[in-house]
Amino acid sequence: MTAPAADTYIREDFRFRRVGGGLLVFIAIPLTLFWARFGLPLRYDFVDLLFILAGPGLLLAGLWAAFPRRAPRVRLIIGDEVLRIINRREETTIPLDDLRSIQRRHPGRQSQQRLSFNTDGNSIRFDVVHMTHEAADIINLVGIRLEKKGKHLREGRTDVLGAPNGIWEVRIGNPFEDEI
Numbered sequence: 800m801t802a803p804a805a806d807t808y809i810r811e812d813f814r815f816r817r818v819g820g821g822l823l824v825f826i827a828i829p830l831t832l833f834w835a836r837f838g839l840p841l842r843y844d845f846v847d848l849l850f851i852l853a854g855p856g857l858l859l860a861g862l863w864a865a866f867p868r869r870a871p872r873v874r875l876i877i878g879d880e881v882l883r884i885i886n887r888r889e890e891t892t893i894p895l896d897d898l899r900s901i902q903r904r905h906p907g908r909q910s911q912q913r914l915s916f917n918t919d920g921n922s923i924r925f926d927v928v929h930m931t932h933e934a935a936d937i938i939n940l941v942g943i944r945l946e947k948k949g950k951h952l953r954e955g956r957t958d959v960l961g962a963p964n965g966i967w968e969v970r971i972g973n974p975f976e977d978e979i
Contacts, residue, residue, distance in 0.1 A: 806878045807940050809932045811871035816864050823861025830854040875925060877940050879947060882916065884925055891923055895944060901952065901967040903934050914938070938967055945969060 831854030876883040882893040893916050902915040911928035914937060927934045942952040951974030952967040 806876050809875040809877070809930055809937060811873050812929050812931050813867045813871075815929060816867060820861045820863070820865025823857050824865060825861075827854050827857035827861055831858055873926075873930070875930075875937065877937075877944060879944055882941070884923060893918060893923060895941075895948060898941075898945075898969055900969060901938055901941065903938065903965045903967070942967075946974065 834851050834854050872887050874883075874885040876885070880895060882895065882898070884891045884893070897918045898916060899919065900917045902917065904913055904915075905911075906913055911926055912934040914925045914927060914934055916923045916925065927937065932940070938952065945951060950969050950971050953970050953974070955964045955966045955968055956962065957964045
């Protein structure tokens with residue numbers, strides 16, 4: 800008897816925010832020490848106060864950015880039976896039996912990829928930006944869950960030179976059989 804597989808949690812990643820906060824802290828500590836040692840005048844003026852508070856202000860901003868205190872806004876949970884997309888306050892559930900295709904594309908002038916999970920009635924978009932997994936990893940994880948159900952994903956080809964078109968269709972049967 801095998802144990803049920805654990806769900807895969809894909810969530811928003813705070814890596815860029817943490818790196819930026821760390822750089823601010825790295826810049827703010829020497830600046831604060833410099834102004835504390837050499838920047839204190841005998842007479843205080845409003846402009847002097849701005850220069851003196853610049854270092855601690857950057858230090859506080861860096862600490863705020865380096866240690867985020869909120870939960871990830873976007874999450875994707877891949878289970879054996881369903882895909883759950885939690886986006887802020889909305890939750891969308893897609894049963895794996897209803898999934899017909901997954902489309903991966905780059906919208907114009909955007910650096911992130913977008914996945915569209917297509918079912919019989921609708922299409923649910925999922926932007927893969929600052930996530931813990933890349934778009935190709937998400938497609939592979941969904942494909943593994945589909946193989947447990949006797950289905951598999953196969954990428955479609957264009958009519959011109961057979962180039963991949965970025966649309967992964969759900970098919971029934973053995974994924975390793977040769978198609979002619």
